[in-house]
Amino acid sequence: MKLSGSVILSAAPEKVWAGINDPVLLAKCLPGCERLDPDGPDRFKVAVSFGLAAISGKYAGSLELAERKPPHSMLLKMEGKGIPGFVKGQGRVELHAKGKQTELHYEGEAQVGGMIAAVGQRMIEAASKKIVAQFFEKFSAELSKKA
């Protein structure tokens, strides 16, 4: 499954960069995030509970911020597993200054396994897009608050 897109954030790249690197802010914006604890440099332990109407599942795993080139790009690596299956993916995030704003471009690929792969196929991509959209909506709002 591939996910890509871009969002315009009303903050300078440096601010956006700081935001992405702020675990408290990330935890706040990640839908269903129950825990995001540092686990070594640029690495976090994550627990999330994703839900879509009746469908729900808890996942525990890790988030790693790699290949960091502040304030331009990084590689987000994540891995999680839960009873419905596992998710593993990575995505490149790039920040481009657009006047006072920042265009954040993301492009990533995720693999899913287990029950969600076997039966969730029809909706999994749309659900993922929704989660990403929710994240950026919140993230954008939080950045604006800070600005």
Place this chain on the structure above:
Amino acid sequence: MATAPAKKYIGMPLKRKEDPRLIQGLAHYADDIALPGMLHAAFVRSPYAHAKVRSIDTSKAKAAPGVVAVLTAADLGTSIGMVPCAAVIPDMKSAARPVLAKDRVRFVGEAVAVVVAEDRYGARDVADLVEVDYEALTPVVDPEKAIAKGAQTLYDQHKDNVAFRWELEGGDVKKAFAQADKIVKQRMINQRLIPMAMEPRGVVAEYKAGEKSLTVWSSTQIPHLLRTQVAAMLGVPEHSVRVITPEVGGGFGSKLNVYPEEALLGYLAMHTGRPVKWIESRRENFQTAIHGRDQIDEVELAFKRDGTLLGMRCRIIADLGAYYQLLTPLIPTLTGLMICGLYKIPAARVEITGVLTNKMSTDAYRGAGRPEATYIIERAMDVAAGELKMDPLELRRKNLPSPKEFPYATPTGLIYDSANYQGAIDLLMKKVDYKKLRAEQAKLRKEGRYLGIGISTYVEICAMGPSSAMPAGGWESATVRIEPTGKVNVLTGASPHGQGQETSFSQLAADMLGLDPEDILITHGDTQVVPYGIGTFGSRGTAVGGTAVYKALVKLREKLSLIAAHLAGAEPGEMIIEGRKIYSKKQPKKSVGFQDCVTAAYVAKSLPAGVEPGLDATVFYEPTNFTFPFGAHLCVVEIDAETGDVRLDKYFAVDDCGNVLNPLLVDGQVHGGIVQSVGQALLEEAVYDDQGQLITGELTDYAIPRAADIPWMTTDRTVTPSPVNPMGVKGVGEAGTIGATPCLANAVADALAPFGVKHVDMPFKREKIWRLMHEGKCAAPAASPSSRSKPKAKSAKRAKRAPAKPKSAKRRRAR
């Protein structure tokens, strides 16, 4: 001795004796078994196609309430042997399956731990508490990539994923191709299928420590073989193991196997001292019961200008999955043996590469290698007809052996027993106005409607089989016992699970003994009751199992004739057994009632000299050859050009399975087989994505045919008795899936001919067909999860401009 029996019931379309109990819910399946103190097992299965197992933490699971045992491979140690594989191919690499994966998992669904709890819900809950730490490895999914240089290997001890290479050649193939005027080539895929028995697998095991006896109830097609193997896997004496098959709700080959769960449940019963039950979920059935087909075939046919076949070459890549189940490596070799179909091909060469991939094992699924062979030759013949500009029927007729040429030897080393292929085609043509159909097709094409007419002819290999050709014996046993009150028990080593032999064997016994089918009880599937048998598969139930019953009945008829002649003062050789009487043909007044004769045998006061008391005969029948049923099918499909939807409109089948015991059962087998072919041709495909996830993992995504998909089927028969067995029967259990699949594929290709399509791979899903009809109007192919399920651009050659343009189709931007 006795004269030939009258045919009163044999050949009658008697309704099945089995059905009242099945229809009324009175039958007992594995899940109906409830034993005092019974525990329930649930399996922890890998969500990864390929991974190292770093560690398994069972502590939480063990602490959960209601848990009796949680076991991993480490706990088992060497207590249970590997899953057996009966097939041996020279230089075959090892790929034996452990009952629980130890340090590596090789397909999604492979069990890594088993949980035993007081109830089924609890067992399932606790399975989720077992924490397995996996380290993902690169999954090997595509069999062609799997054998490319540098591919990730499934087994560290093997340098590559080639399980074996197998070659077969007969005749001078080089010369045939050198002399050819025309060589026709085609690549085709026979996609992976899920057998989908209505009842999933199920096992119950009970151990009686005092008697040291283990009873295993399993929904299987091979109770005796299972007993031998489970005893060996558990290291217990075979005579202390009893296997019972309860009612079996379909198998289609998926229960012709020895599975880890069957041995494990036995072990768990011994380990816990309590009965244990496991019922497979549908999802487990998808992932862990054997799959069928899965070949990539490249075929070449060499022709003379006039359409005479000179030779054939075929290269087969068979995707075996991750491990060998009972017959895994053997199945593609059956394709090799039958590759020539029913044509006179003087020279043929087959090369098979068996490939290990991170998927469930393939094995025998209804037809087991023969549907693939028939598909290859029958599709290739249609492609050839197109290239030779001949009518497909005409090309076929040109290359058939005549009935006088039988027994007919193929270049692959088989001896076809008997046939009249022309007769089957002639009868089919009486049922169908072929010229009129072609005229209608031409007319409708002008209106933008796309009819396809498909023809297939087939020969298949049945009655498996002579023991020389079978890994574990190819005979069958039967015991017939006439009880003191004249009621008859027939014990068969066959293990019918839907075939209806409780009915047909009753008909046979009734006629042979001058009784009625109600007087006969057929018993099967209990190793403690029935003498050792081989089981039901390979269309052998009637031709081998039935022949054993027949031979046991012949023995009893001889004994009855001796006793009756003695009582009536007649000659034993002239006795007629019918209508509950045994009488002299020459002097009918010399007659004894059947019951009087039976009573005499048991009270044993007036038996002829040298005749033992009792009426009991056991036979182990060894066939001298396979049998080779055949047939000719024709169907008509129509494709909706706007959607790509393929609708099956008409189906005509002429099959020849030799003599018929019960035409209703034969029709049922033919109907069911055709429907299963509709499944393969139009709907079914087990799709693994590039990570080895089975994404058609439930019936919401894996489409099987339903009643509404099937039109009225016109069936008929020719009868060419087999010389192989005394009843002249051949077998019909798999004929439908063998003959019908290429028929449907040929019809679809025929419908698409105006679009320049030469071949399209199954299944004929709408979007794939729609794209072929609208090439260029919709740019990118579907974002298909597996490269195998993409529209086959390579194999489909299309006209530059499709003749019909539905109004709605227009160019779309690639996404």
Place this chain on the structure above:
Amino acid sequence: MIPSSFDYHAPKTLEEALRLLERHGDEAKLLAGGHSLLPLMKLRLASPRFVIDIGRLRGMSYVREEDGMIAIGALTTHAEVMASELLAQKCPLLSETAGEIGDVQVRNRGTIGGSLAHADPAADYPAAILALDAEIVAATSGGTRTIAAREFFVDMLTTQLRHGEILTQVRVPIQRGRTGAAYKKLYQPASGFAIVGVAARLSLGANGKVESAAIGVTGLGVKAYRAEAAEKTLVGKKPGEKEIANAAKLAPRGIEPLGDLHASEDYRREMAIVFTRRALEAAAARASGKAK
């Protein structure tokens, strides 16, 4: 079915059901016919702590005429909607759509309220509900409110229903005058859900021109929607072959299609056009009295 453990409640009255729902909040799921929830529970994709079985509530399964509309109780099964004489006469689009849902077993158990509340992106009813401008009645302990169909579907598996609300009734208008409607669907061959399903309703004036058009499309995007561009272009025109074909081309406009192994995004979009055309043609033929 071997789901995770849950507490089961079978309230006898709507009030009791609402109280239970309020008490258990989002840990509770409502069970009606069970044909959306139970498959998810069986696969353990859904593991609610509390299941409130409203399938036994009395007086919630009916089809009746009320205030110039047809009111359908939320617990009315698809089979009942399909077989309703009243609907066949006064709102045939709904019964036609019900007849296209799933298979016999699904239709015998599944309910209209359950299907709408679940809001599967490929369910059949939403297309008809939208094309009919139906009203959906939801109850809380504080009273009821009516939600217009066009407001009801929010996103994939998401509706306007709030926690604590129970869908109690669906109201559809009585078909009047020269109106014709039809539901056309391309089945997903395994599940029977719609790859695309299109419900079209056309009303013609005395001059034979389209006075109003309503087109509900399901299966294409994350939620069912009204194909407004296609509707607009038809109004004021005679619904001829060309006009209908042109309108149908607008049906997928603005929608990002879903794709899966049964139908890619592109194919789904094309099928939305084909089936919109087919539904419009059938609706037009019915409106003009040329077909039943």
